[in-house]
Structures are given as C-alpha cells and as structure tokens.
Amino acid sequence: MASDGEDDTIPIGDDRPTFDAFYLDSNARMVRLAWLLVGSRAVAEEVVHDAYLAVHRRWRRIDNPGAYLRRAVVNGALRSRRRRIHEDRLLATVGEPPPTGDPAVDTMWDAVQRLRPERRAVVVLRYWSDLSHREIAEILGCPVVTVRTRLHRALADLRKELNR
Amino acid sequence: MTETPTLDDLERDLVRALRAKAEQVPAGDLPFAADRPAAGAVVRLAPARRRNRVLAVAAAVAVVAGALGALALDRPGGDGSVTTAPVAAVRYGAAGEGTVGLALPAPPPGWTLREIDAGARSFEQHDARWQLFGDDGASPMTRGVLVGSVLDVEGRAIEGASHTVHGEPASVVPSPEPMAPAGALRASWIDGDVVHDATAVGMTEDELVAFLDALVPHDEPTDGVRAPAGSPLPEVAAATAGGTVSSRFTYAVPGAPAGEVAVSAAATDHYAGLLHRMVGERTGGGLAIRGRLGGDGLPFVSLARDDGWTVDVMAHGASPADAPALLDAALAGLTPVTRREVLDMALDVPVTATHAVDDWRVEVHGTAVEDVALCVWPAAGEPVCTTAESAPSVGLTSGSVLLGGEWVVVTVTDGARPATVQTAPESLAGGWPPDFSPTQLGGERHTSGEQVVGIVEVPPGVDAVDVLVMDGSYGVGSAGYARPAG
Numbered sequence: 001m002a003s004d005g006e007d008d009t010i011p012i013g014d015d016r017p018t019f020d021a022f023y024l025d026s027n028a029r030m031v032r033l034a035w036l037l038v039g040s041r042a043v044a045e046e047v048v049h050d051a052y053l054a055v056h057r058r059w060r061r062i063d064n065p066g067a068y069l070r071r072a073v074v075n076g077a078l079r080s081r082r083r084r085i086h087e088d089r090l091l092a093t094v095g096e097p098p099p100t101g102d103p104a105v106d107t108m109w110d111a112v113q114r115l116r117p118e119r120r121a122v123v124v125l126r127y128w129s130d131l132s133h134r135e136i137a138e139i140l141g142c143p144v145v146t147v148r149t150r151l152h153r154a155l156a157d158l159r160k161e162l163n164r
Numbered sequence: 165m166t167e168t169p170t171l172d173d174l175e176r177d178l179v180r181a182l183r184a185k186a187e188q189v190p191a192g193d194l195p196f197a198a199d200r201p202a203a204g205a206v207v208r209l210a211p212a213r214r215r216n217r218v219l220a221v222a223a224a225v226a227v228v229a230g231a232l233g234a235l236a237l238d239r240p241g242g243d244g245s246v247t248t249a250p251v252a253a254v255r256y257g258a259a260g261e262g263t264v265g266l267a268l269p270a271p272p273p274g275w276t277l278r279e280i281d282a283g284a285r286s287f288e289q290h291d292a293r294w295q296l297f298g299d300d301g302a303s304p305m306t307r308g309v310l311v312g313s314v315l316d317v318e319g320r321a322i323e324g325a326s327h328t329v330h331g332e333p334a335s336v337v338p339s340p341e342p343m344a345p346a347g348a349l350r351a352s353w354i355d356g357d358v359v360h361d362a363t364a365v366g367m368t369e370d371e372l373v374a375f376l377d378a379l380v381p382h383d384e385p386t387d388g389v390r391a392p393a394g395s396p397l398p399e400v401a402a403a404t405a406g407g408t409v410s411s412r413f414t415y416a417v418p419g420a421p422a423g424e425v426a427v428s429a430a431a432t433d434h435y436a437g438l439l440h441r442m443v444g445e446r447t448g449g450g451l452a453i454r455g456r457l458g459g460d461g462l463p464f465v466s467l468a469r470d471d472g473w474t475v476d477v478m479a480h481g482a483s484p485a486d487a488p489a490l491l492d493a494a495l496a497g498l499t500p501v502t503r504r505e506v507l508d509m510a511l512d513v514p515v516t517a518t519h520a521v522d523d524w525r526v527e528v529h530g531t532a533v534e535d536v537a538l539c540v541w542p543a544a545g546e547p548v549c550t551t552a553e554s555a556p557s558v559g560l561t562s563g564s565v566l567l568g569g570e571w572v573v574v575t576v577t578d579g580a581r582p583a584t585v586q587t588a589p590e591s592l593a594g595g596w597p598p599d600f601s602p603t604q605l606g607g608e609r610h611t612s613g614e615q616v617v618g619i620v621e622v623p624p625g626v627d628a629v630d631v632l633v634m635d636g637s638y639g640v641g642s643a644g645y646a647r648p649a650g
Contacts, residue, residue, distance in 0.1 A: 031189060032186040032187075032189045033186075035186070035189045036182060036185065036186055041189065044189075097185065097188030097189060098188075100184050100185070100188065102184065104177055104180070104181070105180065105181045105184045105185065106181075108177050108178060108180075108181035109181050109182075109185050112178070112181065112182070116315075116357075118316065118357055119357070123178065123182075124182060127175065127178045127179045127182055128179070128182040128183065128186060140321075141321040142321050142354065143321075143322075143332065143333060143354065145332065145356075146354055146356060146357065149355075149356035149357060150356065150357050153356070153357065155174060155175075158174060158178070159174060162174070
C-alpha cells in the first residue's frame with residue numbers, strides 16, 4: 001500500500017470534492033513526498049504550493065487531480081534542485097527534522113540524500129510512495145527501462161555508501 | 165566490520181528509513197493561498213548577462229552561463245521571513261592573469277563600446293562527452309555524425325520516437341541547431357540515465373539510425389560509444405565539454421540607429437569545437453560557420469579558433485547588405501584580452517556617478533547601457549578599480565576588489581532595494597554542494613542621493629560570495645564573485 005495515498009482517482013462532476021477538501025486530504029503526504037525529494041521543508045512547501053496552484057487553475061479540467069498533483073510535485077521538486085534552491089543558514093536550521101536517533105535510519109537517510117536527484121526520485125517513489133515502475137515512468141515522463149536502470153544504479157550507490 | 169546488507173535487507177531498511185523520516189515532517193497545517201505567486205515563476209534573470217550562445221540556445225542544448233539571478237522563497241505560514249536562494253551560475257574574479265575573453269581593443273571607427281562581461285566562469289553539473297565520426301578528417305565533412313553523451317539531469321523524455329537505437333526509443337528530426345547546415349538530422353535516445361544526441365550531415369534517416377544502432381556503448385554510458393571494426397564512419401575526434409570561462413562585448417555601430425555587434429567568446433565550446441570541425445569552413449584563424457538565426461534572419465559567424473576559444477559574432481539591427489562587412493570587421497579585430505586589459509577598456513568609459521562614503525569615494529564608469537567599472541578611493545592611498553557587474557533592470561552594480569589585502573565587495577543599488585552579500589561555494593561543478601548553507605555577511609550601507617552604496621569586507625576563509633537584490637520577498641538580481649587572486 002502506498003505510503004503517500006491509496007488512490008489517486010477522485011470522482012468527476014457533482015461527486016467531485018471541493019478543491020479545499022482535496023487540499024486538506026492530500027497536503028500532508030505531498031509535503032512529505034516533496035521533502036523526501038529535496039530535504040528542505042521550506043523548499044518542499046514551495047514546491048507543493050506551486051503544484052496546488054497548477055491544480056487549482058485546472059481544477060475542473062483535470063480528470064485525475066491526484067495523479068496530476070503528484071506528477072507536479074515530483075517534477076517541481078526535481079526542477080527546484082536544478083535551480084539550486086538552498087536556504088540560508090538561519091532558516092536551514094529552523095524546522096528541519098533532526099536525526100531520529102536510530103543509526104540505521106539516520107545512516108540510510110544520509111545516503112539517500114547523497115543520491116543524484118533523478119535516482120533519489122525513483123527511490124522515493126518506489127519505496128515510499130510504493131508505485132510500480134510503470135507508474136513512476138508516467139510521473140517522470142520516461143521509459144520504464146529508464147526507471148529500472150535508475151533504480152538499479154540508486155541501489156548500487158546506496159550499497160556502496162553503506163559499505164564505507 | 166559492517167556487513168553489506170543483501171538487496172532485500174537494503175530495501176527493507178530503505179522503506180523503514182523513508183517512512184521514519186517522512187513521519188518527522190509535521191505537514192498539513194498550512195492554508196492554501198491561491199493568490200500567492202508560484203515560487204518557480206519569479207526567477208528574474210538580468211537579460212544582458214548571458215554568454216551569447218544564442219545559436220546553441222535555440223537548439224535547447226546551450227549552457228546558460230553568465231546569467232545573473234536569484235530566487236527567494238516566501239516562506240509559507242505568513243511570518244514574512246525570507247529565504248534567499250542564489251542561482252548565480254557564474255563566478256567572477258578569480259581567473260588570474262590569463263585570457264578572460266576576446267574583444268576589440270581598437271574598435272573600427274565609429275564603433276562604441278556598450279557592454280562588457282569578461283572572465284565569467286560558469287559551471288556544469290556534469291561534463292558532456294562529444295565524439296565525431298566521419299568519412300575523412302577534412303572540414304567540412306561530406307558525411308559525419310557528432311554524438312553527445314551526458315547524464316540526464318533534466319529528466320528528458322524522447323518524444324515522437326520513430327525508431328530504436330540499442331533497443332531504446334529514438335527520435336530523428338531535422339536538426340534544430342542553427343549552426344547545422346540544411347538537411348542535417350538530429351537523433352536522440354536515452355540509455356539508462358544518460359541522454360545521447362547525435363547531429364548528422366550527409367546521411368538519410370535510415371542510414372543514421374543504422375549507423376547509431378551499430379555503435380557499441382561503453383560500459384559507462386557517459387563515456388559514449390565506439391565504432392565497431394569496419395565502420396564506414398570511424399571516430400576521428402573526441403572531447404569533453406563542461407564549465408568554461410566566457411566573455412561578451414557589445415558595440416554600437418554607425419549607420420543604423422539600433423545597430424549593434426555582439427561578440428561572445430568561450431574558452432570551451434558547447435560542442436568542444438567538434439561541430440565546427442564537422443561543418444565549418446577553414447579560414448585563416450580557425451573553422452568558421454556562417455548563417456542566419458531564426459525568423460529575423462540575424463546574420464552570425466561562429467569561429468572555432470586555433471587557440472581553442474570559440475567566438476560568436478552577431479550583427480543586430482544592421483541591414484542585410486551591411487551585416488557581412490560588420491561581422492568581418494569584428495572578426496578581423498578580435499584579440500584575446502586579460503583582466504587588466506578589460507579593466508583598461510572599462511576605465512576609458514567616462515565616469516557617470518561619484519558617491520561619497522564617509523571619507524571614501526566610489527566612482528562608477530558607465531556606458532549608455534550599463535555600468536562597466538568601479539573605482540574605490542580610500543581615505544588614504546591609491547584608488548583601486550575593478551570591472552563592474554551590472555544588472556540595469558534591477559538597479560544593481562557591484563564589484564570585487566582587494567583593498568590593502570582585504571577582500572571588499574562594493575554594491576550600488578537604488579534606495580528601494582539595497583543589496584545583500586552572502587557566502588557561496590567557490591565552485592558549482594557537480595551542482596550546489598549539499599552541505600553548504602549561505603551566511604549573510606554584514607557591512608556598511610551609505611545613502612548617496614537616491615542610491616545606496618554598500619561595502620562589505622569578506623572574512624578570510626570565504627571562497628566566494630553572491631550579491632543579491634531583494635524586491636519584497638523575492639530576489640531579483642545577483643552576481644557571484646570568487647575571492648580575487650592576491
């Protein structure tokens with residue numbers, strides 16, 4: 001079962017929830033998804049905000065807002081990394097989750113943060129969002145074989161990191 | 165000794181770690197604000213500060229270098245605090261005494277210097293590997309294929325795939341590269357996380373696909389491919405292109421009210437000079453490609469010089485009859501210039517503003533278009549001058565100087581938007597270092613008429629700084645400086 005939501009589809013037409021209800025239902029897991037991809041709360045919240053703006057503007061025209069939103073969040077997170085968004089020192093130390101104290105978790109998280117953005121994305125989507133290779137390929141707009149390759153290389157990177 | 169987890173163990177640990185970390189994020193209590201602008205939409209780049217590779221930009225593959233800009237994040241929650249996010253793609257100031265660009269130290273009669281941008285050091289996240297395959301070594305080639313291989317940081321997808329190369333979907337389209345001749349093709353495919361783009365001349369679509377499919381990928385895809393034994397087009401050259409040092413000078417030219425010649429040079433060409441080798445014509449100083457850009461038919465000449473620099477010259481606003489002569493005049497006068505020589509050119513431009521800062525004085529030299537030099541006159545001693553980085557659209561002029569052994573960054577802005585200076589990584593090769601967080605540096609600010617002059621002493625141990633101008637919650641301009649060589 002997906003950690004970031006069981007079902008992307010929501011009814012169309014009169015049965016469709018309001019945008020506000022959709023937002024309240026999905027915001028937390030979208031922020032968490034973005035945070036896992038970028039590692040910064042401020043940036044994650046901006047990425048998610050931008051994604052909701054895009055959904056809001058197309059609310060009545062999108063068949064599957066949940067899928068649209070997730071794609072927008074993932075691609076926004078990847079773009080934000082390319083823009084080299086970084087917080088200043090003050091804000092970087094405010095509000096970021098501290099180490100958990102569990103060495104296995106903290107060591108693994110450190111290694112995940114060192115993955116290349118495109119490899120980190122497939123890792124998060126596969127092992128946190130619990131999406132299939134095909135679903136990940138649709139989100140990233142790439143062939144399934146590319147997802148498999150990135151995942152394979154990401155796991156190899158993690159194995160190498162954890163060997164140190 | 166730590167045991168290597170098996171794949172299943174690793175995956176289980178991964179799931180547990182991701183869930184544990186995600187649970188630490190207290191999300192969900194932020195209201196949605198439909199009227200708040202999208203952060204991704206507010207990046208403002210000063211348009212004049214780009215390496216003028218309009219040619220390659222049009223092909224959607226160019227390096228943006230010399231761009232100035234900054235992004236600020238209006239932190240959600242309404243507390244009004246601001247997170248600044250530098251996106252300056254270049255660093256000025258640490259290139260030493262070598263060549264920092266190509267310019268016209270003695271412009272033709274009637275030409276007037278308008279803009280200076282020299283010694284801009286740009287970075288790439290990943291180097292690109294370029295390989296040229298051809299039927300002979302002569303330029304231009306009758307049949308040739310230029311293959312590029314680079315890590316796919318853009319998350320590209322192959323659209324309109326009509327073929328396969330090495331089993332992967334591949335598209336083949338008329339080359340969008342303006343420097344490629346009519347009839348040239350471009351094929352693209354993705355191997356794992358490496359994207360390949362091939363530009364070909366003298367081949368049909370089917371011939372190109374067959375040739376590419378026969379190439380043998382190296383074990384590491386970023387190393388590119390190799391031609392099999394007996395290939396009709398053997399590999400004749402290979403090179404790597406990444407970050408570079410570049411310059412851009414523009415000159416107003418007589419005879420046309422808006423006429424301008426733009427001269428852009430780069431120490432390392434986007435294609436590592438191999439596109440010129442494939443389709444360029446040999447001239448006295450290198451391999452030249454001539455043509456016209458886009459719908460307005462802007463004439464250009466691009467020259468891969470024998471000294472390794474590549475220079476693009478474009479004539480804006482000139483009549484079709486005048487343009488060739490303007491391009492040739494610029495090419496004939498081009499000379500490699502050092503930082504000192506660029507500064508001398510900038511100081512020949514008149515002083516346009518003088519600011520008193522306590523017992524110091526700051527003089528600004530400017531053209532009709534932008535500020536090009538700053539001189540700082542301390543209370544005692546000799547003045548120190550430097551070329552200025554200017555973003556006229558946001559009212560920012562800045563410079564980096566050594567004063568008595570101290571590194572000082574000077575900023576001049578309009579009163580409404582003072583500049584801030586913060587630490588930055590000296591190199592952005594490979595992307596922004598994940599463990600680097602900028603620190604804002606303190607300094608002095610003095611009002612001078614309607615402008616604000618800032619003077620910031622950069623502490624020892626800081627390798628580079630970014631200069632930002634804020635507009636409300638958003639950064640609208642920046643320049644990056646490396647610590648100047650002593």
